[in-house]
Amino acid sequence: MPIELKNVDYVYDSGEPFEYFALRGIDVRIDEGSFVGIVGRTGSGKSTLVEHLNGLLFSSRGEVLVDGQALSRDRKVLSSVRRKVGIVFQYPEDQFFAETIFDEVAFGCRNYGFSKEQIDASVQKAMTIVGLDPGRFLPLSPFQLSGGEQRRVAIASVIAMGQKYIVLDEPTAGLDSRSKLTVLGELESLRQSSNVTVILVSHNMDEVAEFCERVIVLDEGSVAFQGSTDEFFRNADLVNRTGLELPQSYRLARALKDGGCSLPLDESSSGRFLDSLHSWLSDSGVR
Amino acid sequence: MAMSRSFVLGQHYPGVSVIHRAGALAKLTATIILMVAVFVATQTPQYLPLALVLGAGIVLSGIPLRFFVRGLKPIVFLIVLTVVVQMFFTPGTTLWSWWFLRITREGVVLALFILCRLVLLTLTSVLLTASTSPIELTDAIADLLKPLSRVGIPSAEIALVMSIAMRFVPTILEETERIIRAQVSRGAKIGEGSLVARMKSFIPILIPLFVSSFRRADDLAVAMEARGFRVGSERTRYHERHFGSIDACVLVASGIALAGVILWRLFL
Numbered sequence: 001m002p003i004e005l006k007n008v009d010y011v012y013d014s015g016e017p018f019e020y021f022a023l024r025g026i027d028v029r030i031d032e033g034s035f036v037g038i039v040g041r042t043g044s045g046k047s048t049l050v051e052h053l054n055g056l057l058f059s060s061r062g063e064v065l066v067d068g069q070a071l072s073r074d075r076k077v078l079s080s081v082r083r084k085v086g087i088v089f090q091y092p093e094d095q096f097f098a099e100t101i102f103d104e105v106a107f108g109c110r111n112y113g114f115s116k117e118q119i120d121a122s123v124q125k126a127m128t129i130v131g132l133d134p135g136r137f138l139p140l141s142p143f144q145l146s147g148g149e150q151r152r153v154a155i156a157s158v159i160a161m162g163q164k165y166i167v168l169d170e171p172t173a174g175l176d177s178r179s180k181l182t183v184l185g186e187l188e189s190l191r192q193s194s195n196v197t198v199i200l201v202s203h204n205m206d207e208v209a210e211f212c213e214r215v216i217v218l219d220e221g222s223v224a225f226q227g228s229t230d231e232f233f234r235n236a237d238l239v240n241r242t243g244l245e246l247p248q249s250y251r252l253a254r255a256l257k258d259g260g261c262s263l264p265l266d267e268s269s270s271g272r273f274l275d276s277l278h279s280w281l282s283d284s285g286v287r
Numbered sequence: 288m289a290m291s292r293s294f295v296l297g298q299h300y301p302g303v304s305v306i307h308r309a310g311a312l313a314k315l316t317a318t319i320i321l322m323v324a325v326f327v328a329t330q331t332p333q334y335l336p337l338a339l340v341l342g343a344g345i346v347l348s349g350i351p352l353r354f355f356v357r358g359l360k361p362i363v364f365l366i367v368l369t370v371v372v373q374m375f376f377t378p379g380t381t382l383w384s385w386w387f388l389r390i391t392r393e394g395v396v397l398a399l400f401i402l403c404r405l406v407l408l409t410l411t412s413v414l415l416t417a418s419t420s421p422i423e424l425t426d427a428i429a430d431l432l433k434p435l436s437r438v439g440i441p442s443a444e445i446a447l448v449m450s451i452a453m454r455f456v457p458t459i460l461e462e463t464e465r466i467i468r469a470q471v472s473r474g475a476k477i478g479e480g481s482l483v484a485r486m487k488s489f490i491p492i493l494i495p496l497f498v499s500s501f502r503r504a505d506d507l508a509v510a511m512e513a514r515g516f517r518v519g520s521e522r523t524r525y526h527e528r529h530f531g532s533i534d535a536c537v538l539v540a541s542g543i544a545l546a547g548v549i550l551w552r553l554f555l
Binding site: 051054056079082083086087089092094095096097107108111112143157158161 | 465466468469470471472473474475476490491492493494495498499
C-alpha cells in the first residue's frame, strides 16, 4: 500500500490578511518499498509536506492516506500512522536527552510498548544498520560522540522502531562526504533487506541522482514534477526552472555530448555513468 | 514551518498610533508619574483628572478595549477579595446587616476607592506594555538605570542581559516546537497519562532545550566578542531615539494628571 496525498492544500493563517499557501493542490503517491526524493528550492514546501506524512500538520483541504487510512486528528488514527511513518528531522541530534545511547535509541521502542527482548533486538539491529558497533557505543553518552556518529545514532533511534516508511529531512547536512555516502548506503540496504520505503528530502542533487529512483519536485508549494529521477534530470530546462542544479555526472555527460564527443554515454547518476564509461573503455580495448 | 506566522509576544499589541510612536523612555516615565498620582490621591473623586488622561491615552492608542479587559483578568481575584474585605470589615455607620455581616458607609467608600486604585494601576501598565515592544522597553529601562552606573551598578550589562533574554524568547519557543515535533514522531506522548507520567514526558523536551540553549549562549558569546564587544566599554545603539514632540506631549499629559490630583487633594 502506498502513501497518497490527494489535492492537499496547506494554508498558514487561513482567513487572515497575510494568509499564505504553503502547499497547493498536492497530488502525490509514494509506493511501498521505493526510494523517493523530495526536492525543491528553500521555501518550496518540502518540510511542510513532510510534516503531513505523520500527522504533525493536517491539510487545510484534501486528504492524506497512509496505507489507505485517511489521516485525522483522531488519537487512534494518529498513533497507528505514527507507528508506520518515522521522520528523521534536520539536525536530529538536537533531540538527544538520554544518558546512554541505548536509552536514546530505545526511546521510540519504549513509547510503542516493545517488550524488553524486542527493545534489545531492535536497538542492536538499528545500530548495526547505521554502522556503529553496539558493544562499543551503547553504554556511551550520546553527547560525547562526533557529529557524524551523533547523526547516525539519531537515525538509528528512528530506524529502531521498525517503521514501514522512513522520511529523512536533509539527513546528510553538515556531514563529511564519506559519512554522507555511508548513511545513504545503509538506508538503501535497509530498503532492500526489509522493504522499507525511504523518503529523502535533500538539496544535494548528486545524492538524489545516486539513490532515488523517483523524485517529487516542489516549486512554490505545487508539484512541478513527479516521476523517474533520470527523466527529471534529463530535462535540464525543468531543473533550471525549479531552481535546482544538475548532478555532476549529468552535467559532465551533457558537456561531453555538446562538445561533440562521440562516446555512447547517457546522462545518468555518477555510479552508472562510471559503469558505462568503464564498459565502453574495456570494449574499446583500453585497460 | 511556524516561522512564517507572525508572533505576538506577551502583552505587546503592535500598532502605529501616536501612543505607539511615542518614545519608550517617555512612556515609561509617564507611567511612573501616573502611578505616583494613583498613590497621591486620597479620595475617589480625585482620580478624575488621572482617569481622563489615561482614558485619552487608551483611546489614542487604538488598542481594542477587550485587550485591556483581558489585562485586568489576572487581578480579578485580588480586586474581589480586597473590595469584599473593605466593605465588610471597615468600622463606621451601618448601611445593611445580617447575622454577623455588616456593611458600613465608610466600607463602601473605601472599597470603591481601592477598586479604582487597582484598576487604574493595572490599566496604566497594560497601556505601557501593549503600546511598547519588549525590546524598546528594555532599552528604556536601561536609560532609566543609567545614573546608577555611577554608584557601581552595571546598568548597561543588566540591560544587555534583559534584551538578550527578550530576543531569544521567540527563538527558544521555535526550538521547543521543533523538539516536540521530533519527540512526538518518536512516539512520545506529551502531557498524557498520570501526573508522574506527564511530568516525565517533559524530560525529552527540556533536556535538549537546555543543551541547545547552552550551546547557543556559547555561540553568541563568541560571535559578540568576534565583533568587538567588550564588557564595560561605551555602547551605541542601532535605533537612536531623540526626544520628540510626541514624547513631550506624553510627559506633559501625565504631569497634568499628577498636578490635577495634587491640586484637587489640596484645595477641594
